[in-house]
Amino acid sequence: MPPRDVLMPALEAVLYSGQIGEGQAVRDFEAAFGRWLGNPDILSFNSGTAALHTALHLAGVRPGDEVITTPMTAEPSNLAILHAGGRIVWADVDPMTGNLSADDLAQRITPRTRAIQVVHYGGMPADLANIRKVATAHGIPVIEDAAHALGARWQGRMLGQDSEFVMFSLQAIKHMTTVDGGMLALSHQPAMEEKLAEGRRFRWFGIDRDQPRTEVDVREVGWKYHMNNVTATIGLTQLRTIDGLIARHVANGRWFDEALQGIAGLKVCTIPDGAEPSYWFYTVLAEDRAGLQRHLDAHGVDSSQAHRRNDQHGVFAASRRELPGVDAFYSRMLHIPCGWWVSDVDRARIADVLRMGW
Ligand SMILES: Cc1ncc(COP(=O)(O)O)c(C=O)c1O
Structure with missing residues (x-):
């Protein structure tokens, strides 16, 4: 936690503000996290698992689709694939890092492969150059589970700036914590604009919050995955010392x-x-x-x-x-x-x- 004299006044202010749910503090935290990361296209969530489930959905994973992934990770990485209805296809790892092997991954691609999920185990970046080469050759999006890897870099660039989807967990024992929470960075390109809007609906019951509540039409199942102003305030103060x-x-x-x-x-x-x-x-x-x-x-x-x-x-x-x-x-x-x-x-x-x- 940030120093008491920084955190407590900010927490007290938000707790008694009358606005403890998702509001301005969440938007401010997304913007500040994006500035810190070097990517403005950020969605916040109440857990990293929720962020991963959303990423899989935005990547187009639907029931029966295959997702190539690694078993060398925490269970939520792969449970999120089942949440999305996906079928898990294990790829082998490099025995000297525990991270996905690009060569083995290449052999697991089928016409049903909808996404490749990469974990940076323990904060060690996986071989993104070769993994992305395979993904690009087949037109398959990459989802990075960077739950352990906040602040890690690949070829000089902070993780979270390049792949289609990069998830960070803000759970209690991670580099940075909001008690619980997760962030999803989408690759900053015009084609992802609609994905950002879709992600905002997905994390809030399928509801577009910019529409008047009685006029909005829920067309797709959504979830209760959004962050709240209290945990976002912890995140905003954490950013000062991270x-x-x-x-x-x-x-x-x-x-x-x-x-x-x-x-x-x-x-x-x-x-x-x-x-x-x-x-x-x-x-x-x-x-x-x-x-x-x-x-x-x-x-x-x-x-x-x-x-x-x-x-x-x-x-x-x-x-x-x-x-x-x-x-x-x-x-x-x-x-x-x-x-x-x-x-x-x-x-x-x-x-x-x-x-x-x-
Ligand atoms: C590698 C990995 N992926 C995903 C998660 C899930 O994150 P969260 O606990 O924020 O849902 C965790 C941690 O719990 C993790 O260690």
Whole structure:
């Protein structure tokens, strides 16, 4: 949360303003987030999952359509595809990053493919150059799930400026949080103007709020997905301090990139050319992952596997296939803390514990 003396007066003002639902603060937050991101075409939501569902709908995913995606993510990435009625087609991942492999993705395209959903796992940008090459060759929109990757860059540009749809989660434990919330950046081009209007209707019961309420005609099912003025006010104050928080994640991540080289039994992820991660967490790869985790536990260093590979869930059983890249990444990966709360002393201690061996 932003400093108390910044946040509390703003929160108190909005809470007693008589306008706590979706109103001016939401519009102001969308505009401010867009200025920060370098893309004015922003829609806000009450969760990242709602933003993803909307992106899938705007991309044209309808019941029975295929969406190519990765199992190496949090469950909501892929549940959103089922919310839209889509059929999940798993593509394999690069075992050194956990991110979608453009080569495997290319082999999964069929005439029913309606969208490609890319996750930047842990804040590490996926290989967007090659993924977008495949997508463009087939005229298929790309949806980036950048829930972990606020502030990450690809070829010098902030994620959220290029693909058709880019989602950011503002859930409680992300780089930036409004308690819960999500943002969707649409690629800034005239063809997307109607998509912005469609997205605004989709997030508010299918109702066009610019029309008089008794004259409006709801033609399509919509949802209750909009942000409210209270969480938007938290977002507006968060924006004032977000650069410093992201910079600290990045400084810690880059420090680990150097400090963890050459430790027996441990590898760090390979950063693709053109990628500048925002290090939501720091991923290491260890053949003896269980041994490493016991060693870290014994020395009071927190670690986690964070997510279950999604293809193992019963709800996605119909999509199962061999995924050797996922097998290799999932069996070795472990996440260690590198967020803004990790001090220079903390990170040096974590590296020392890793250098001891296990
Ligand atoms: C990769 C990923 N995608 C999507 C989501 C969903 O975001 P939200 O919790 O804001 O709905 C999350 C986090 O929960 C996530 O980690």
